[in-house]
Each structure stands twice: as C-alpha cells, then as structure tokens.
Amino acid sequence: MTATLPPSPATTREATGTTDAAPPRRRAVTAWVAIALGLLVIGGIGGAVSAANQWAQRGALDPDSTGPAGARALAEVLRDHGVEVEVARDRAAASAALGRGPATLVLPDAPALSDDAVAALADAASDVVLIEPRARTLDLLLPGASPAGVAADDAVPPDCDVADADRAGAIAPGGLYEPGDATGCYPAGEGFGLLVADTPGGRVAAVDARALFTNDVLAENGNAALAANLMGRHPLVVWYVPSVGDTDLADSDPSLGELTPPWVSPVIVLLLVTGVAAGVWRGRRFGPLVAERLPVTVRASETTEGRARLYARARDPLHAADRLRIGTLRRLAALLGLGGNAAAPDIADAAAGRAGLDRRLVRGILIDDIPRTDADLVALSARLTDLEAAVHAAVRPEGSPR
Known part of the structure; x- marks a missing residue:
C-alpha cells in the first residue's frame, strides 16, 4: 500500500509561479501610489488656496480687493450711501460707463496710457479724483501742481474753504503736493494733503489714497468721510483699474531682431545643428568605473x-x-x-x-x-x-x- 503525500508549499509555489515576495511588492507599490496621490491632493489644495488668496487681495487700491492695501471697504461705503460703483478694468469700459451720465472718475496712476488718453477719460467725467497723483498727472489735470514730499503721521485739520474737507475733519494726509492754481487743504510741511480745483464741467481733486482710503486705514480719523464726500457727489463712480495691457502707447524702439542682419538667424541655427551633430558623432559615453588591479602593491x-x-x-x-x-x-x-x-x-x-x-x-x-x-x-x-x-x-x- 502506497501513501500519497500532499504537495509541499514550495512545490505549490513553483507550480503556480508565485513567490513570497509578491505580497510585499504589492504592498510597496500600493504605498507609493498612496503617497503620490496624497502629494497631488495637497498640492491641489495649496494651489487653490493660493489662487483664492491672490484673487481676494488683487492689487493695491483695487475696489474688489479685501486685502489690507485694497479699497473694497470704500466701495461698500459708497454703495451704502446710494452711489453706484462700477469697476472698469480697461479704458473702453471706463469711457462707456462715463458716457451714461454724470459720474465721478476715480483715476489711479496710469503709466501705460498716453497724455491724450488720460485727458480723454478726465474730459468724459463730471468729477475726477486722483488717488495716486504723480507729477505727470498733476501737471496734466491740475496745472502748476507738483509733489512736495510726505507728511508726518499726525492728523491735521483741513484749514481751507472746501466744504467736503471741513465736514470730514482732521486726517493724516500722507503725500503732500504743491497746489499751483488749485486750492490746498490739510497743510503740512511745505505742501498740502488735498488739492481741489473747479473745472467748467465739475471738479478735479488729488489725494494720497494709499495713506487714507485703503482697507486698513479707512476707519482712522476722517478718512472715510473725506472719501465719501469727494467721490459721492454724483450717483455713479467709475473706478478705473489700469493694467499694462490696456495701453495706447506704441513701442517705437526697434527689437534685437530688427537690428540684426537677416542672415544672422539662419547662421545661428546652422551652428547649433552643427554642434549637436558633432556631439553625437564624437561623443563618448562614460560607463561605470572599472577597478584595475595594480601590478605591484607598495607598503x-x-x-x-x-x-x-x-x-x-x-x-x-x-x-x-x-x-x-x-x-x-x-x-x-x-x-x-x-x-x-x-x-x-x-x-x-x-x-x-x-x-x-x-x-x-x-x-x-x-x-x-x-x-x-x-x-x-x-x-x-x-x-x-x-x-x-x-x-x-x-x-x-x-x-x-x-
């Protein structure tokens, strides 16, 4: 009588082609896949949070920005007073909004626009409030006016005959300006913190909004009252937000390609192709280091x-x-x-x-x-x-x- 022995585990694994290393290998692959997915999820969440934060902050003096340097709080104050605030992010939209009726144009510094474009926007508005007065804009819309330094942090009274400034009270003006032909308010140092000049169609005012109208300082002193008085004289405020792409300036400087002869580019391409071909032809692949036994070992x-x-x-x-x-x-x-x-x-x-x-x-x-x-x-x-x-x-x- 013969007895049949059951197959051993080793024999079974050899017959089926499986090994003990398979489960650990699968676990290792699963772990690496889980780590990769976790990194992708974390990266996606981080990117979304960063994008949302950038969208919330936007740029300085942006009426849609809730960051410290934004002006969302001022826009909401104007809306609470029944003033419509329309944000125009290009010159065409600003011109179209100003053409609907009496409106106040809030104009920051726009270096991408020419003098004619800035003057055209100002002429289409009833009032203009310059919130980032620069020398060019001051000279263009307030002839004779110019920057005159920065004031101390102390609040000063208006000390002028402008009713909007008298109702607002004292402020810490920040930037100072020489008035020229305009009326100056908030005297400090050698200049004034607010310039106001009447025009045939309305009024032009200039003030340092970075020091007065941003979200982090709007509630100080009489900043909010002054902003509402200057910008809320008409039922519509068109807040122009300039960008580099919104420009009417033509680039008259020749490019490098225009300055070089026409045969330079083909020669450069030919030299690059020649260098690559020479590298493939004469190149040598360095293999692994080979240990060489020395013929003599010296003590x-x-x-x-x-x-x-x-x-x-x-x-x-x-x-x-x-x-x-x-x-x-x-x-x-x-x-x-x-x-x-x-x-x-x-x-x-x-x-x-x-x-x-x-x-x-x-x-x-x-x-x-x-x-x-x-x-x-x-x-x-x-x-x-x-x-x-x-x-x-x-x-x-x-x-x-x-």
Missing part, C-alpha cells in the same frame, strides 16, 4: 623609507629624519590603538609607558633629537626600529592571540 613603510633615502642622498638629514619619524609615529599610533589625529607627544608617552621605557628617551627618539650628519641619521633610524620592536613586543608578545 606605506617602504614608501616612507624610500623618501627618507632620497633626503639622505640630498644631504638633508633633518628632513630624512622627519620622514622616518612620521612613519614610525603612524605605525605606533595604530599599534597602540590611538586615533589618526593623535599628537606626537601623546604617542611618545603612550609608547614609553607601554614598553616601560624612559619618557624623555622616547621623546628624544621620536621628537627632540636632531641629526646633524649621516651617521646621526643612521643611528636615529636604528633607534626608531628598536623602539618600534620594543613596543610591538609589549603590545603583542610572542604566543599571544593575534
């Missing part, structure tokens, strides 16, 4: 002694002695279990203590004695050899296990 002691012989031939016994001593010190340090950075006096003391020799004698052999002649050098070499043999015998006596 460090033999190298040291050979160098010492060269110094001896050169009639320089001191350098030859130094080379011999350095070799002996290295071997003694290794023999005594000292570190590679051990000082020569420490090695000499350890060797003397181990071999039971006088410390001054050992220091003289290893450090202090100065050979003057070749005979002294030979004698020193012999003493070094004897010292090393004595220490070796003390550390590893014959018959002791290696």
Whole structure:
C-alpha cells in the first residue's frame, strides 16, 4: 500500500509561479501610489488656496480687493450711501460707463496710457479724483501742481474753504503736493494733503489714497468721510483699474531682431545643428568605473623609507629624519590603538609607558633629537626600529592571540 503525500508549499509555489515576495511588492507599490496621490491632493489644495488668496487681495487700491492695501471697504461705503460703483478694468469700459451720465472718475496712476488718453477719460467725467497723483498727472489735470514730499503721521485739520474737507475733519494726509492754481487743504510741511480745483464741467481733486482710503486705514480719523464726500457727489463712480495691457502707447524702439542682419538667424541655427551633430558623432559615453588591479602593491613603510633615502642622498638629514619619524609615529599610533589625529607627544608617552621605557628617551627618539650628519641619521633610524620592536613586543608578545 502506497501513501500519497500532499504537495509541499514550495512545490505549490513553483507550480503556480508565485513567490513570497509578491505580497510585499504589492504592498510597496500600493504605498507609493498612496503617497503620490496624497502629494497631488495637497498640492491641489495649496494651489487653490493660493489662487483664492491672490484673487481676494488683487492689487493695491483695487475696489474688489479685501486685502489690507485694497479699497473694497470704500466701495461698500459708497454703495451704502446710494452711489453706484462700477469697476472698469480697461479704458473702453471706463469711457462707456462715463458716457451714461454724470459720474465721478476715480483715476489711479496710469503709466501705460498716453497724455491724450488720460485727458480723454478726465474730459468724459463730471468729477475726477486722483488717488495716486504723480507729477505727470498733476501737471496734466491740475496745472502748476507738483509733489512736495510726505507728511508726518499726525492728523491735521483741513484749514481751507472746501466744504467736503471741513465736514470730514482732521486726517493724516500722507503725500503732500504743491497746489499751483488749485486750492490746498490739510497743510503740512511745505505742501498740502488735498488739492481741489473747479473745472467748467465739475471738479478735479488729488489725494494720497494709499495713506487714507485703503482697507486698513479707512476707519482712522476722517478718512472715510473725506472719501465719501469727494467721490459721492454724483450717483455713479467709475473706478478705473489700469493694467499694462490696456495701453495706447506704441513701442517705437526697434527689437534685437530688427537690428540684426537677416542672415544672422539662419547662421545661428546652422551652428547649433552643427554642434549637436558633432556631439553625437564624437561623443563618448562614460560607463561605470572599472577597478584595475595594480601590478605591484607598495607598503606605506617602504614608501616612507624610500623618501627618507632620497633626503639622505640630498644631504638633508633633518628632513630624512622627519620622514622616518612620521612613519614610525603612524605605525605606533595604530599599534597602540590611538586615533589618526593623535599628537606626537601623546604617542611618545603612550609608547614609553607601554614598553616601560624612559619618557624623555622616547621623546628624544621620536621628537627632540636632531641629526646633524649621516651617521646621526643612521643611528636615529636604528633607534626608531628598536623602539618600534620594543613596543610591538609589549603590545603583542610572542604566543599571544593575534
């Protein structure tokens, strides 16, 4: 009667082609996939938060921005007073909004617009409030006016005949301006914090809105009242937000391509193609490093002694002695279990203590004695050899296990 033995686990794995390494491999792959998905999710959340934050802050003095430098709070104050605030992010939209009826144009600095474009926007509005007055805009819309520095942080009274400023009360004006033909309010230093000039169709005012009308300072002093009084004189406020793309300036400077001859670009392309072809043709691929067995292995002691012989031939016994001593010190340090950075006096003391020799004698052999002649050098070499043999015998006596 024969008994049939069940197949062993190893035989079963060989027959089915499975191994013990399969489950761990699957777990490792699953872990890496989970890590990659986690990083993608975290990156997506971070990108969304960053984009939302940038959208909320926008630029300085933007009426849609809720950041500290934005002007969303002022826009809401005007709307609460029944004034419609329309944000125009291009010159065409601003012109269209101003054409609907009496309106106040809130105009920041617009370096991308020409003088004619700025003047056309101002002419289409009933009132103009310059919230970032620069020298060009001041000279264009308030002839004779110019920047005059920055005021201190102290609040000053209006001290002028402008009713809107009198109702608002004291403010800390920030930027100061020379009035020219305009009326100046809030005197400080050598200028005024507010300029107002009447025009045939309305009024032009200039004020440093970065110091007065942004979200973080609007509630201070009479800032909010002054902003509402200057901008709320008409039922519509058109707040122009300039951008670099919204420009009417023509770039008259020639480009690099226009300045170079027409044959330069083809020659550059040809040189690049030639360089790539030469690299493919003459290039060499560096493979892995290959260990090469040297035909002869030279012991460090033999190298040291050979160098010492060269110094001896050169009639320089001191350098030859130094080379011999350095070799002996290295071997003694290794023999005594000292570190590679051990000082020569420490090695000499350890060797003397181990071999039971006088410390001054050992220091003289290893450090202090100065050979003057070749005979002294030979004698020193012999003493070094004897010292090393004595220490070796003390550390590893014959018959002791290696």
